[in-house]
Amino acid sequence: MKLVSYSIGSSAITPGILLPDLHQIIDLNDLGYPTLLSYIEAGLPAVDSRDAISADLVRLHAPLPKPPRIFAIGLNYRDHARESGMAIPTTPVVFFKLATSVIGPGDAIILPKNSTMPDWEAEFAFVIGKGGYRIPGSAWRDHVCAYTNVNDVSARDVQFSSTQWSMSKSFPTFCPLGPYLVTADEIEDPHNLDISLTIDGERMQHSNTRELVFKIPDLVEYLSSITPLLPGDIVSTGTPPGVGLGQNPKRWLKAGETVSVTVQGLGTLTNPLVAE
Template sequence: MRICNITENGQDYLGVVIDGRIVHISKALEDTPQDQVPKNVSEFIKGGQSAFESLQSYVQKLVISDSQPYVVKETDCEFGPAVPNPSKIICVGLNYRRHADETGANYPEVPILFNKFNNTLTGHNRDIAIPNVTDQLDYEVELAVVIGQKAKNVSEEDALKYVVGYSTANDLSARDLQMKTPQWLLGKTCDDFSPIGPYLVTADEVDDPQNLSLKTTVNQDVRQQSNTSDMIFSCKEIISYISKHFTLEPGDIILTGTPEGVVLGLPESERVYLKPGDTVTVEIEKLGALTNTFIEEK
């Protein structure tokens, strides 16, 4: 199932994507009431398998046509972050071999973890203001893994069973701020630095998260093009490793690293960082394309 977070008047609503259309679940429930159907993404994630089955069964009974008041076009939707309220956003640094190569870094022996906060979340087609404190804003396409069950001390063999779904994300990075100190947090946590979406694609639709193509375009110029098979630490290794140190909760987001092709990987004389007016699209096979336009901070 492919779901999304629709925002209207400051409220989050659950959408289900079917054949290029979006079923607005709250509007559908007004037309065709049914108990136990989740009304937003957080309810869907925290409801576990029963919420998944309830939503799937409900949508299958609906009439899906443009004439229905609960069926809306994607172009008419305002998207919020695909996962709106995680308790944690955990990121993995230097997790692609060719990205480590391009930056001259050694391959890490264990996952390099850092965190971001909810202020960094935004959605598809949202404008993002470039903070005045940076002139080195970089893009990073990343596979986002979304946890669906509480996970503590899980094995690698079982780790993917705790995943509710996957999404496309852009781990925006202000390199000048990131490199000011040994801690990367400052350059990673400015407002809207973690756009994610447009969709949360449930795990049953992704056969192998280690075989997905990734791509970034800046103003339609391809900058990153790789595959999750180049990860140093796989999704299951990352989930298991994190869970041995602290508990993962339903809705937690793990950003699994970026491949080669970032601005930082270029020779210094060739680096052209993002500027107001640039449009960046990050895309992952099976998960969809996430687009944001960058504007000047006022």
């Protein structure tokens, strides 16, 4: 299934299921699920599709507008660690993106006045369905319910002015997410998915999730050994090489550009860039 959050006109954001033809949506609110998180917490039960509405009438939002937590993994592609001038980690490098940074497909990324080095990062993310503490890596499929695209937008000058990264990656609009969640049953092997990013159609990043240093079982086991994972938690697994920091000369995001992230099987997440 493809899970969405959408609105029609000025109506409230509503959770739904985008049907396989991509032209119709089942309204989950009418079935007793006021948010997509509530549907995830219920275990993604089967629903009746008889009352689907036209997808042409809706605007898509971030599928999880207010996720409980957004874990992000740094330096999780070997070539990206090298282009960043950093050692390949032997333990996952974890930081957080604040939920207030989340936006959806088509929403504008606002380039803040207090950064001159805004950068892009295409990322593949997984979503926790069943929570747990000290989950063995071998049981990860029992706990991961879906996958999605993330753009881990980063203010490099802010990032390198501190020893922690979270603030540089948590400006408003710095976590584009979507366009939908794809349930885990639809992705046969999440560790063999092409991932790419373009700016105005020019490809800047291209890799495959098989290049991840720490894969989903590693991350589920590591994170849950420290904090209980919650339904709706998002884990963004890191970016491949090709970020602006690694270009020669370095290149930063500019107002007027459009950036798109595509992970195989997960659709394309596109956002325009505007100045604050």
